[in-house]
Amino acid sequence: MSIEKRIPQGIAGFPVAPFNEGGELDVDALKVNIEFLLDEGLESIFIACGSGEYQSLNLQEYEQMIDTAADAVRGRVPLYTGVGGNIQEAIVKAKLSEKKQVDGYLILPPYLIEGEQEGVLQYYTSIITSTNLNAIIYQRNNAILKADTVEKLVDYPQVVGLKDGHGNMELNIELTHRFENRLEFLNGMPMAEVTMPAYHPLGFHGYSSAISNYIPHISRKFYDALKNGDQETVKDIYQEVIFPINNIRKKKKGYAVSLIKAGMEIVGLPVNNTARPPVLPVEPAHYEEFKDILQKALKKYPSKRRLYS
Template sequence: MNFDGVLFFPVTPSTSRDTVDLDALKEHVAARPPCGRGGVSPACGTGEFHALSIEEVRAVVGATVEVVDGAVPVVAGAGGPLGHALAATRAAEEAGADALLVLPPYLVNGPMDGLIAYVEAVAAASSLPVVVYHRANARFSAAAMKHLAANPKVIGFKDGVGDVGLAQEIVSAVGESGREDFLFFNGLLTAELTQGAYRGLGIPLYSSAAFAMAPDVANAYYSAYTTGDEERRSELLREFYGPLVRLRDQTPGFGVSLIKAGLALDGFAYGSVRPPLTDPTEDQLVELKRILEAGRALVSP
């Protein structure tokens, strides 16, 4: 599976009645192709997977697949309680997704054998290949990932923990397994801030939540990253991504909330985030607007 371009994680628009707005979602996804997306991941973290029902997952993935129309891979989320994860897996397959991102199980902390079994259960529930998301209570050892890499349906590893030593061990262990087709992603929040370091670990791909609200800025960063323009990349980190991360860190969950709020500042009525996430305050919106303006000033012709 090839990902050539920025990896786009769309928001899930909702109406004032807190129901998914599929027309707005299609508009959101359709607006991004000119900006160089390399893959689309609906119903994942930025898309508030935690708050979606199975029917909403099916509808969101189906609408995304319809708009993408095979142009790039569609990787849907599946996780939480095992029953929900399996149902989301089947729904994503029925809706036409190309692969799955296996999100952490709900609440409990199981032993490594249990985490392996969780991933294997999701992988066995459909014909879709899966990417393992190493995050929160789903923290995998190098030995566990080497074991999972022996399963051809497990095609990738996404790091959302930030332990670079462990990430390096996992990259090396999977390499020892003989897999040459295995994909490695940086899945930390606002991953652009850390991607320079992750590239050195052998993790060349990254998620871009910012692409959903500021595709011009995110694409400029990706261009600088892939061409080796470190001066340009540093400028974008200093003027846009650094301030965005500082604002993000003020409130838990703002890795998602700020993206939806940024779209609202641009006039897109995609609704509020669902609980337990919260929307930014008026002062935070003012700061977000300033950050977006600063970023766009850097990429304007």
């Protein structure tokens, strides 16, 4: 199998897992979410990852999310899945992803335990070699690879990129210089717009955008301004949109997921402000504060298309 060692650049869409009032996966709402992202021109879709509450899905729901995404995407942009956690389940999901003919997967951290570099290397290696799909390494939490360990993985043709959600800039500088012609890089920090001005000069030419689930045109405006050196627009969006939203996100654990759903509900997408434990919905006071921020943002930066109810 010929593998193109490229990962999606630009703004990557990470759809949520919408749940109905009975707590079941709402595939119709999921399809609307994905089609909304595609209509807004996002360059890729990463299904059933962190924002998709990967840790709370059973195998049937995981497969439903892939099928729904594949039906919506129809080959228009790269489609990646999330695999990880329990290593045996990760391999099952990697093989299922290959069966579904997605473009690749993002390897999420192993379940709970912290391992030595050799152990984490074996974790990644076991998943990577289980399929011929493109694989993206994810630097986060208890899965942080040193440069010498990454060196051992890049020889596998499946390894196409590295996503950083850790924020060690010294390590990022070393990795991007050492592997600039062998890997591509994706910014996966929480609220990645906050850190993108620091990541972009290093060679991170793509990022996962939480706010793109509800205000994708503003994320696009921000990223275009950043690439074009329009510091005034970058500064304005920072002050009026990104920093205020990020301040709410930091108020409660789990808001990295539930705040996305709240934002989608506020702009009229068919997603309820619900999540599976241990993630909790956004508290009413924070919800109203968030709603006020979004209304002001949409007034200053209106969409060119009628997207919101």
